[in-house]
Amino acid sequence: MLDLVSRPAPWHQPIWQQLTAQQDFAHAYLFSGQPGGGKRRFASAFAAFLMCDAPEHGFACDQCRSCHLRLAGSHPDLLLLEPEEEGKAIRVDAVRQLVDFISQTAQQGGRKVVVLQPAEAMNVNAANALLKSLEEPSAQTYLLLISDQPSRLLPTVRSRCRVQPLGLPAGTEALAWLTEQGGERSREECALLLQMAGGAPLLALTLAQQDALAQREKVVEGIKALLKGQVAPSRLAEQWNAVPIELLLDWFCAWTLDLLKLQQGAVEHATSADMEKVLGYMAQKLEVQRLLAWQDWLLEHRRLFASKANLNRVLFLEKALVQWKNLLQRR
Structure with a gap:
């Protein structure tokens, strides 16, 4: 499921500003980092930014028709590709559907965006099927790959993407953010949650909710x-x-x-x-x-x-x- 967010995590703000300030965007990005560190949120926000008709201050406006369609989960030019079941592979048939999607004209007349997660879940046949789209990109079409383990991807896939590592915040920043997220958790409990999550704030928050x-x-x-x-x-x-x-x-x-x-x-x-x-x-x-x-x-x-x-x-x-x-x- 794609996060319905238009802003990245605060610790990724400097990277976000550099990315969105560019005039030309790569046709394919690979966002990598530790689970629970915010890369899915970053990719979702970037997809929202790319599809927005009138971005404001470097973010999707959440008010235009394109944003309304995205927030409703019904934008015809936004495709999320992920395993049918958690832990399963992304198979070649699913990637062929992606290729068909890319070859079609944008229904809303703007950009088309594909979010693929986790990219390492593609089996070899699926990854090879994706290569053609990476080698011969369509105009105004953007592929956003998300990976916990980019080393498991085919080198030919990695080499055709602009790789953007998204790291974790410093311990003090992570602890301050988690403490601010509400609930009745003490600072010591938040510290333990972060320790269990390997320093990943969003994973720590999920653990707290569980x-x-x-x-x-x-x-x-x-x-x-x-x-x-x-x-x-x-x-x-x-x-x-x-x-x-x-x-x-x-x-x-x-x-x-x-x-x-x-x-x-x-x-x-x-x-x-x-x-x-x-x-x-x-x-x-x-x-x-x-x-x-x-x-x-x-x-x-x-x-x-x-x-x-x-x-x-x-x-x-x-x-x-x-x-x-x-x-x-x-x-």
């Missing part, structure tokens, strides 16, 4: 009970049924990295404040080789879940918790 803080507290308490022998791994795996597996994998990966840094003396305190005492205790007890083997196993299963492999969630969590607890056992 009640991730309460889920995190439940998981941390469960970890403490597990290490004290107060709960069995199988029972804990069932109790975490409502927690998204992606979050659990992210948290365990972050805690494992903290353990490695603590164990090697690279840092004095864990970055995960709510797990600082637990991780500090574990770092003193575990063996580095066992920790590295655990990390390899965890990263491999994270990759499998990301690729939508058909894994049994409860059995995976039970095995993961057994291995986590066994990190403290000496050979």
Whole structure:
């Protein structure tokens, strides 16, 4: 779904001003950056700007006929191309529809814009089908590609786009923005959300709306009970049924990295404040080789879940918790 916004995130404002001040635009752009950092918002706002009949102060006016059609989701000259299901591929048939769209005359007599996200979801055939449109662009037609992982794109696709990296704001700016977004979250809670989101403010806001803080507290308490022998791994795996597996994998990966840094003396305190005492205790007890083997196993299963492999969630969590607890056992 395309964001119905006409302005980028505030931390991307300098890049926006440079882009929209140009007289001539590239026929294809590749907006890349970390998930939740604002690149989709940026691309949506740029699409709105390109299609607006009378931009004001460098932004879409949201008042003209073209803007009204866009905001209603019914602009005939704006096409959004994305997977039919999250995590699935963008197939060649969908890209052929894009090519047909590009070849047609704009129904509103202005520009045509295609937003394709995530670009790395295109399979090889789809990417090759797109190349012709990139090599022989139509007048007044603009392709906006959005990618979390631009390295996964065919080099020939990347080379035919103007690549625009969109980074994250500084920590203080991200924290100030998230704190201003409403709700009753404390500054400490916002800081934890940003940590869970890898510093990406929009992802942190999504996590807040998904009640991730309460889920995190439940998981941390469960970890403490597990290490004290107060709960069995199988029972804990069932109790975490409502927690998204992606979050659990992210948290365990972050805690494992903290353990490695603590164990090697690279840092004095864990970055995960709510797990600082637990991780500090574990770092003193575990063996580095066992920790590295655990990390390899965890990263491999994270990759499998990301690729939508058909894994049994409860059995995976039970095995993961057994291995986590066994990190403290000496050979």
